Every structure is written in C-alpha cells, then in structure tokens.
Amino acid sequence: MSPPPHSRWGPVRSLLCLAPLLLGVPFLAYKVNYGLPEPIVDPVNPSTGLPQLSEARVLAHAKYLSEDIGFRTVGTREHALGDEWMIKQAELIRLQCEDAVRARPGRKLQCEVWHQQGSGSHRFDMMGHRLYKTYVDLTNIVVRISDGTDAGKEHAVLVNAHVDSTLPSPGAADDALSVGIMLECMRVLVDTPDWEPTHAIIFLFNNAEESLQDASHLFSTQHPIVNTVRAAVNLEAAGTTGRELLFQATSEQMIRAYAYAPRPFGTIVANEVFTSGIILSDTDFRQFEQYLNVTGLDIAVVGNSYLYHMRKDLVENIEPGVAQHMGENVLGLLLHLSSPESPLPALTEGYSRPSTVFYQFLGQFVVYSFSTAKILYALLFTASIVFVRLTYVDPAPALRQGKSAFGEQVKGTIAVSAALVGAFLNVNVVAFIMAKVLHKQMSWFSSERSCVLLYGPAALSGALASQLLVGRVRERTSFTAVLLLQSFLALVGQLAGIGSAGVFALSGFPILLSLVLNAIVSKPGDDISLWSYALAAFTPLSLGAQMFYITLDVFVPLTGRIGEEAPAEHIIASIVAGAGSYTLPLLVPFVHRFGRRTILRGAVLFSMLTALAMAIFSMRSPFDAMHQKRVFIIHMENVTTQEQHLHVAAADGAPGFDILAHSIARQFSVPGVVPEPVSMNTWNNDWDTMYPFSNFLTPYKFDLPLKPEYMDAPEHDFTVTAVNNKIDTAAGTRSLTLKIYHPGIIWTAVTFDAHVLQWALDNNPPDEYTRHYIKEGSFYGHDTWTVDLVVKIPEGDPDARIRVNFVGIHEKAMWPGKKAEKELGGRAMALFEEFDAWIEKETEGKVDALLLGCVGGITTV
Ligand SMILES: *[C@@H]1O[C@H](CO)[C@@H](O)[C@H](O)[C@H]1NC(C)=O
Ligand SMILES: *[C@@H]1O[C@H](CO)[C@@H](O)[C@H](O)[C@H]1NC(C)=O
Numbered sequence: 098m099s100p101p102p103h104s105r106w107g108p109v110r111s112l113l114c115l116a117p118l119l120l121g122v123p124f125l126a127y128k129v130n131y132g133l134p135e136p137i138v139d140p141v142n143p144s145t146g147l148p149q150l151s152e153a154r155v156l157a158h159a160k161y162l163s164e165d166i167g168f169r170t171v172g173t174r175e176h177a178l179g180d181e182w183m184i185k186q187a188e189l190i191r192l193q194c195e196d197a198v199r200a201r202p203g204r205k206l207q208c209e210v211w212h213q214q215g216s217g218s219h220r221f222d223m224m225g226h227r228l229y230k231t232y233v234d235l236t237n238i239v240v241r242i243s244d245g246t247d248a249g250k251e252h253a254v255l256v257n258a259h260v261d262s263t264l265p266s267p268g269a270a271d272d273a274l275s276v277g278i279m280l281e282c283m284r285v286l287v288d289t290p291d292w293e294p295t296h297a298i299i300f301l302f303n304n305a306e307e308s309l310q311d312a313s314h315l316f317s318t319q320h321p322i323v324n325t326v327r328a329a330v331n332l333e334a335a336g337t338t339g340r341e342l343l344f345q346a347t348s349e350q351m352i353r354a355y356a357y358a359p360r361p362f363g364t365i366v367a368n369e370v371f372t373s374g375i376i377l378s379d380t381d382f383r384q385f386e387q388y389l390n391v392t393g394l395d396i397a398v399v400g401n402s403y404l405y406h407m408r409k410d411l412v413e414n415i416e417p418g419v420a421q422h423m424g425e426n427v428l429g430l431l432l433h434l435s436s437p438e439s440p441l442p443a444l445t446e447g448y449s450r451p452s453t454v455f456y457q458f459l460g461q462f463v464v465y466s467f468s469t470a471k472i473l474y475a476l477l478f479t480a481s482i483v484f485v486r487l488t489y490v491d492p493a494p495a496l497r498q499g500k501s502a503f504g505e506q507v508k509g510t511i512a513v514s515a516a517l518v519g520a521f522l523n524v525n526v527v528a529f530i531m532a533k534v535l536h537k538q539m540s541w542f543s544s545e546r547s548c549v550l551l552y553g554p555a556a557l558s559g560a561l562a563s564q565l566l567v568g569r570v571r572e573r574t575s576f577t578a579v580l581l582l583q584s585f586l587a588l589v590g591q592l593a594g595i596g597s598a599g600v601f602a603l604s605g606f607p608i609l610l611s612l613v614l615n616a617i618v619s620k621p622g623d624d625i626s627l628w629s630y631a632l633a634a635f636t637p638l639s640l641g642a643q644m645f646y647i648t649l650d651v652f653v654p655l656t657g658r659i660g661e662e663a664p665a666e667h668i669i670a671s672i673v674a675g676a677g678s679y680t681l682p683l684l685v686p687f688v689h690r691f692g693r694r695t696i697l698r699g700a701v702l703f704s705m706l707t708a709l710a711m712a713i714f715s716m717r718s719p720f721d722a723m724h725q726k727r728v729f730i731i732h733m734e735n736v737t738t739q740e741q742h743l744h745v746a747a748a749d750g751a752p753g754f755d756i757l758a759h760s761i762a763r764q765f766s767v768p769g770v771v772p773e774p775v776s777m778n779t780w781n782n783d784w785d786t787m788y789p790f791s792n793f794l795t796p797y798k799f800d801l802p803l804k805p806e807y808m809d810a811p812e813h814d815f816t817v818t819a820v821n822n823k824i825d826t827a828a829g830t831r832s833l834t835l836k837i838y839h840p841g842i843i844w845t846a847v848t849f850d851a852h853v854l855q856w857a858l859d860n861n862p863p864d865e866y867t868r869h870y871i872k873e874g875s876f877y878g879h880d881t882w883t884v885d886l887v888v889k890i891p892e893g894d895p896d897a898r899i900r901v902n903f904v905g906i907h908e909k910a911m912w913p914g915k916k917a918e919k920e921l922g923g924r925a926m927a928l929f930e931e932f933d934a935w936i937e938k939e940t941e942g943k944v945d946a947l948l949l950g951c952v953g954g955i956t957t958v
C-alpha cells in the first residue's frame with residue numbers, strides 16, 4: 098500500500114493521513130472512560146414489574162444524610178442523628194423482608210439487624226508516622242441477608258460503606274452515595290420475588306471511617322459474625338463524576354467475580370499505583386485486610402476529585418449516572434457472590450498478593466493470570482527477536498560488512514531511549530522554570546487535562562531534540578527497536594511481579610503484527626508503510642489515553658492537598674512525559690522516516706509552542722469556584738495560658754498564600770502584627786487534631802485581640818490527669834492511667850514524651866524515650882477516655898513526670914458544619930462567620946475554608 102520511497106508523502110501529508118486515528122482513538126477512549134448509563138427513577142421496571150435499581154432513590158438517601166442531617170463528623174450531634182436514621186433504615190429492610198416472606202411462604206430469606214456499639218484502640222501508622230487511635234462507644238449498623246440456614250450463613254461477603262463524613266464536608270459522594278447504593282441494593286434483592294441467597298451478604302453501614310477507620314476496626318475485631326466473612330467489597334468516593342473505579346483488588350477470584358458487574362471498570366495499573374502507597378490514601382479495606390485477613394475489592398468514584406472532603410461534596414455535584422453505574426455494578430457483583438456459582442466458599446486462604454492481570458481494553462474487562470502473562474510475554478519477546486533477525490537486511494552490505502542485525506538494534510534502542518530521556522528532561526526543565534523562576538506553579542490545577550497543553554509540547558520538543566544528538570537512524574531499525582524494547586519490558590516487568598507491565602505487551606503485540614503484515618506486503622528491507630503505523634498505534638493510543646484520563650483525574654486534584662513541599666509541578670510534568678511516551682511509542686521511527694531537517698523543524702516548532710503555552714499558563718489562576726484552594730483555620734483557646742490564637746494553613750504549593758496570610762493578619766489580628774510562618778514539626782502541637790495530615794500544612798500563627806467581649810468562650814473542663822499512680826523504685830518503673838476528661842470537646846489528641854514499656858495500644862511500643870501521639874474518637878456525649886501506661890523512670894527524675902500536650906475540637910464551634918446553631922459556639926463561631934464572608938469576597942470564592950474552634954493546653958502529670 099505504501100508509495101515507493103522516492104515519491105513518499107511528506108511529514109505534513111502523512112500526519113494529516115494519520116490524524117483521524119490520532120484524534121479519534123483518544124476520543125473513543127474518552128467515551129469509554131467517562132460514559133455513564135441513563136439514570137433510572139422508577140423503583141419498579143414498568144415492563145417486567147420487577148424491582149430495579151433507582152438512582153433517584155439512591156440520591157434521595159444521600160441527600161437526606163448530607164443535607165437534612167448535614168456534616169456527620171464523628172462525635173457530633175449530627176453524627177448521632179446519622180446513626181439513628183441508619184438504624185431506622187435497617188429496621189425498615191427487616192420488616193420488608195418479613196413482608197416478602199409472608200407474601201411468598203417458603204421463600205428462603207432472612208434479614209437480621211445488629212446495632213453494634215463498642216470501644217477499642219488500634220495502631221494506625223500513616224505516611225511514615227506512628228499513631229494510635231482509641232475510640233469509645235462508636236457504632237456500626239449491620240444487616241445480614243441470608244437464606245436463614247446455618248449453611249447459608251457459613252460463607253458471607255461483606256459490603257461496606259461509611260455513614261460518617263469528614264471534618265469539613267457534608268460527604269454526599271463520600272460516602273452517603275455508597276450508603277444509598279447499599280440500601281437500594283437491599284431493597285431490590287428483597288423485593289425480587291424469586292431471589293434467594295445461597296451465601297449470605299453482610300451489609301456494614303460503618304459509622305466512623307473518617308476518624309481513621311475506627312468503626313471498621315470495631316467490626317473486624319469485635320462483631321460476632323466476622324468469622325463468616327470470606328471477602329470484602331468496600332465502596333468509597335474521592336470524587337463525584339465518571340465511572341466508579343476498581344482500584345484495589347486482592348484475589349483472582351474476586352477480580353473474576355467483578356467481571357459479573359454489568360459495566361466493570363478497572364485496571365491493574367491503578368491497582369498497583371494505589372497499592373504502592375504514593376496516593377497517601379487509605380480506606381476501610383485496610384482494616385478488613387489486616388484484621389479479617391480476607392481478600393476483596395475496593396471500589397470508588399474518582400472523577401472530579403476537587404470536591405473530595407470539601408463543602409461542595411453535595412448531591413447536586415454528583416454527575417447524573419454515577420449512582421446508577423456504581424449501583425448496578427454492586428448489585429451485579431452481589432448477585433453473583435451470593436449465588437451457587439460464588440467463589441466465597443473457596444476464599445478461606447486469607448489475604449495474599451494478587452496474581453492476576455486485568456485491564457479495561459477497548460471497552461472490555463480482560464482478566465488473565467500472572468502465569469498466563471509470563472508465557473504470553475515470553476512468546477512475544479521470542480517472536481520479536483526471531484522476526485527482527487529473519488527480516489534484517491543490511492542497509493549497505495558493501496560498506497558495513499560484518500555488522501550484525503543486533504548491532505543496528507542497539508543504535509535503534511539508544512534512539513528510542515534518548516527520546517524518553519529527552520522528553521522527561523525537557524518537561525522537568527519547563528516545570529522548574531514554571532515553579533521556581535516564574536513562580537506560576539499549579540497553573541493547570543483547575544482542569545485535569547490542561548497540563549497536557551503545557552507539558553505535551555515540551556515532551557515532544559525534548560524527544561525530537563534528543564534525536565538530533567543521536568544522529569541518523571534507519572526508520573525501520575528504530576521501529577523494530579520499539580518492538581524489542583516493549584516486549585522486553587513486558588516480560589521483565591512481569592517476571593518481577595509487576596502486572597502493569599502488561600501495558601507493554603498490549604502495545605507490543607500489534608507492533609509485531611503490523612511489522613509481520615508489512616513484511617508480507619512489501620519487499621524485504623523496504624520501508625514501513627503508513628498502514629503499519631496506523632495498525633501499531635491503535636493500542637497505545639487507546640490505552641495511553643486511558644492512562645492519561647485516570648492518572649490526571651487522580652493526581653491533578655491531589656496536588657491541591659499534598660502540601661507545599663511536594664514537587665507538584667514535576668509530578669504532573671513527569672506524568673505527561675511518561676504517559677505521552679507510552680501513548681506515542683512510534684514517534685521516533687516516524688520522525689526518522691523524514692530525516693534530520695524535519696526533526697530539527699519539529700523540535701523548533703514544539704519549542705515555540707512550549708514557550709507560548711508557558712506564557713498563556715502563567716496568566717492562569719490555579720483556582721476557581723469549583724476547583725478551590727483548601728485553607729485550614731483554627732481558632733485556638735489555650736486553657737493553660739488563656740491566650741487565643743488564629744492558626745492559618747494551606748495544603749498546596751500554589752503561589753500567593755503568604756499574601757493571603759498577610760491580609761488575614763491585617764484583617765483579624767492585633768494591629769501591626771506581622772504573621773510569621775510557623776514550622777510544622779514534631780514539636781508543633783497546634784494542628785494535632787489533624788495529625789498526621791498536618792504534616793502537609795504550611796501554617797501561620799497570629800495573636801487574636803483579647804477584648805473583654807471576646808472572652809465569653811464557653812467554660813471548658815478539658816483536663817488531663819494521671820490516676821492509679823504507682824512508682825516501683827526497684828523495677829525503675831511508674832505505672833499510671835492517663836485520664837482525659839473532655840466534656841463538649843471531640844477529636845481529642847494527646848502527645849507526650851516518655852519511654853513507654855507497656856500499654857494497651859500495641860504490644861511493642863518503641864523501646865526508647867520518644868514522642869507518642871494518641872488520638873481519640875467517641876460517640877456524641879462521651880467525655881472520658883483513658884490509657885494505661887507503664888513508663889521507665891528516667892535518670893535523675895524519680896517522679897517520672899510527663900508533660901502532656903492536649904488539644905481537641907469544640908463540638909459546637911465547627912464552621913460551616915454548625916452554621917445552623919452558631920450562637921452556641923461562642924466567640925469562635927462569630928469570628929468564623931465574619932471570616933468566611935470576608936474570604937469569600939477577598940478570593941472571589943476560590944477558597945474553601947475549614948474553620949475549627951479548638952481548645953488545648955499543656956499539663957504535667
Ligand atoms: C492470613 O491467612 C493466611 C492463610 O490462612 C495465613 O497464611 C496468613 O498468615 C494470615 N495473615 C494474617 C495477617 O493473619
Ligand atoms: C498552650 O500554651 C502553652 C504555654 O505557652 C504551650 O506550651 C502549649 O503548646 C499551648 N497549647 C496549645 C494547644 O496552644
């Protein structure tokens with residue numbers, strides 16, 4: 098098909114010819130990635146008369162929780178209301194079950210309800226920090242649907258969502274949406290006349306996830322039916338749009354079960370990225386893995402993650418179709434897992450590393466095992482080598498006698514690798530200029546994919562410039578080098594246990610195929626036809642586009658909450674270069690098709706485009722009303738010194754926060770005060786209620802004017818004392834019970850330095866004098882918690898006195914969660930109201946401020 102070399106099309110004409118593919122495939126991938134079903138309103142299918150999953154009902158539940166009840170932060174009154182509502186819903190399902198059985202006597206169906214309440218503690222290391230959680234009287238609502246027999250209850254699937262919401266958020270998507278989906282799945286199952294579960298489904302409505310997974314810990318360690326759980330399905334949200342993504346899957350059986358969902362959506366790449374921990378996120382799934390030792394699926398809505406843990410996580414911002422998509426997938430999965438074909442009885446082996454490759458490819462959910470992968474990729478690699486050897490034609494036999502086929506390949510491989518290095522280098526140089534020279538970091542923040550316009554041209558110019566250094570390479574050689582490299586990476590990656598390496602096989606196979614076809618239709622040693630490019634480019638374009646969509650959806654909004662220190666600009670630039678290199682693997686052979694002059698022109702053109710993009714992006718503001726900056730404000734009353742301070746912090750590296758901090762100081766602090774940045778280190782206890790996330794904060798601290806009219810703060814009896822004191826001089830130890838009394842104060846945290854020998858929090862406290870963090874979460878109205886300690890008496894301090902920093906949140910002083918009863922929150926709430934209106938105006942709605950009225954102090958016990 099390709100025209101003879103001398104009359105071959107030039108670069109522009111060739112590109113125009115490939116353009117439909119270059120644009121069309123990413124567009125199709127977009128459709129597949131973001132396509133959602135039509136939302137259904139009717140709870141009963143009018144044509145079949147059978148119940149069907151209704152998005153309208155799911156969202157009605159979510160709206161009740163997130164708006165009628167509101168911010169369900171653990172320990173607040175609203176949190177207790179959420180619990181009460183949940184119990185009522187569970188009871189309704191139980192009655193519905195009984196009605197269903199009465200209507201069809203003999204139907205094997207039973208619904209049991211538990212309202213679990215309990216206390217406990219657990220070690221919860223996060224982001225490299227050691228941390229302990231204790232909790233008092235937290236709750237879970239548990240519904241088990243089974244066929245009523247012992248055999249039917251022996252192997253159950255656990256499905257979990259959390260009813261509580263995090264500090265600053267009404268939590269409509271996170272996680273009231275999933276609560277609604279579980280309720281709606283129960284309704285459909287129970288109302289389907291013929292449905293009988295062979296295996297039980299345990300629905301866990303857990304009521305304390307955001308306080309660091311206390312309720313799932315409570316369920317996993319104390320509930321009477323946990324030993325029947327064989328697998329866990331966790332439903333979460335970090336966003337409000339698009340398809341729900343399977344981002345953790347831990348056994349082959351459960352991955353295969355997920356294929357029974359009507360529209361499965363997941364890839365091992367997302368899975369391995371999440372498991373690596375670089376997203377710095379965590380779900381209840383961790384507790385199920387750790388304490389139940391079961392495998393399962395972790396599923397979440399991830400699109401538009403800008404509203405995650407923000408005020409605008411509201412039902413009105415959940416894209417239509419999201420609930421329908423996720424709901425039908427969960428329902429399909431539960432139908433399969435409760436059926437006679439279910440893998441549950443075989444899942445008694447506990448947690449182990451998954452050994453299954455799975456992809457979303459061309460709209461299909463593809464699953465195969467690691468062993469199959471190894472065989473396939475080994476075959477690909479071998480076939481590639483054989484092909485390259487067999488079809489090799491020495492370019493100039495007279496001149497280059499003796500040079501082997503693979504000597505040429507080495508040069509081709511250098512060219513291909515140089516392009517990758519060039520792309521990475523150049524985007525990072527541009528990122529450095531944007532961040533450190535122009536101070537315009539995060540200019541792409543408000544639109545996930547816009548960064549491609551900034552860093553795409555930079556990647557291309559870097560890749561092309563590198564080819565000028567490499568010199569002349571035959572088109573064919575670099576084409577086969579791409580094949581060898583990709584098949585090699587697939588095999589080596591898979592042998593190293595990295596399932597994601599399969600992406601290289603998925604692009605390697607069609608490259609091999611296109612080369613074989615090319616060899617058949619053209620003479621040996623002849624050129625590569627444009628058709629071969631089209632055929633070989635299809636898979637990487639499609640998978641690469643998907644890679645862009647998923648990674649940018651996750652990482653771009655993430656840069657708004659990972660702190661000033663994180664190299665946000667370089668992370669995003671490198672993602673564009675990496676995913677771009679994967680998407681266009683044939684760039685190198687393609688440019689060598691036209692020779693040096695074209696490469697030079699291309700490099701210059703893309704450099705100019707890069708400069709233009711830098712100029713345009715420099716004028717953009719990172720934030721807008723729907724892509725806000727997160728600002729954290731604490732009004733601190735120090736019960737030890739009677740001082741009041743305002744603490745202000747941001748969690749991102751966008752420019753301008755120091756200016757904002759100065760305006761805040763001018764507006765709210767004592768006249769003439771200059772705000773000083775505070776160091777966020779181990780010795781800074783101001784932000785302990787948010788520890789360990791506080792490590793991402795860039796804080797400032799201001800004095801607040803102490804006018805008499807401001808001193809109306811509610812009385813606090815927040816105290817830390819030591820009881821049951823016992824000094825054992827012979828053993829050199831002191832034992833005590835640390836007692837924290839915190840009426841009206843929630844989310845208390847204490848920190849102290851001691852050499853702890855023994856306590857109930859874990860079995861092996863570090864064997865040294867060091868700092869300890871203990872945080873608490875309790876049900877509304879609880880005001881005391883304790884921890885028993887045995888500490889070593891230090892040299893020269895026979896009393897082994899311990900200085901304890903303590904801090905907590907005033908339950909009535911949280912803005913905007915407690916707006917409706919602001920007069921109960923004293924001076925802090927009055928200040929917050931003023932502050933919120935001021936910052937809204939000052940920043941034109943570009944800031945979401947979380948305002949907490951905290952109380953703290955220091956004491957020696
Ligand atoms: C989980 O179960 C497997 C198989 O029973 C066992 O080998 C493993 O040690 C268990 N892991 C934990 C953390 O209990
Ligand atoms: C309260 O003030 C004391 C004395 O300055 C200080 O050590 C302590 O860290 C402060 N605590 C809080 C929570 O501000």
Ligand SMILES: [Zn+2]
Pocket residue numbers: 259271272306333334
């Ligand atoms: Zn959540």
